[in-house]
Amino acid sequence: MITNLPNSEEFESLAKNCLVQAFDLIFATDKAVFDFGEEALKEDVWRYSQGKLNTSVVLIHQAIESFMKASVCLTSPLLLLEGRRKDWPVLPDQENKDFNEFYTTPAEALLRTYAATTKIPLSPDVVSHIEAIRTLRNQIVHGISRTQLTTKILVENILDTFLFFQGKNAWWEALLTEFIQHPLSHAPNQLFGVELALFAERLDYVEAIIGKAKFAKQFTINTKSRRYYCPFCKIQWSREMDNGVV
Secondary structure (H helix, E strand, O other): OEEOOOOHHHHHHHHHHHHHHHHHHHHHHHHHHHHHOOHHHHHHHHHHOHHHHHHHHHHHHHHHHHHHHHHHHOOOHHHHEOOOHHHOOOOOOOOOEEHHHOOEOOHHHHHHHHHHHOOOOOOHHHHHHHHHHHHHHHHHHHOOOOOOOOHHHHHHHHHHHHHHHHOOOHHHHHHHHHHHHOHHHHOOOOOHHHHHHHHOHHHHHHHHHHOHHHHHOOOOOOOOOOOOOOHHHHHHHHHHHHOOOO
């Protein structure tokens, strides 16, 4: 028999992790110059950081593949296997073989397997997005990519990937979950309230670089309505300010 068959939840978790890593890499690269505000400096930093931005593309591509595999697994993970069915050790008295020892479906064929099995209507926009990321990733991995990437484009790609495969709120929920579940988030003497408030600056950062209209599409709540201070964050921040911690 074929052992260690993957499940949908494992691929979905992998996809989210890849996208969070891609976003963190972009945010860390861009945040300092974003705050500094000089457009010419930003362009210099982006040109210098093309290698890091290329890595983000590879992570986005891996996330897209993992989301498609998660969907296919809802039908059967065996559909992800490439090669001849007669080589499967599924008959009586045959030795077991681990799923990871098989060749799996390449990206181009995976899209068609996904399209044939998904319960969600597949729009041309999703196909175009998948193919654009796949093509760019192939240029980076198999050749010398001359595409000048910007953090705006990559952040849009990350958010679109979450939106296409997970729906609204998914991007922020994934980032927040990753932050809260990190072992250091609840370490002794950790200023969790302050750290959480500082973490939320990612919302302002993303809205500023992609625009309010695209930002609003990511959430079920109305992000264009009047803004209010989060009472929890404000209390935590004020407390630490009074104590001279920040």
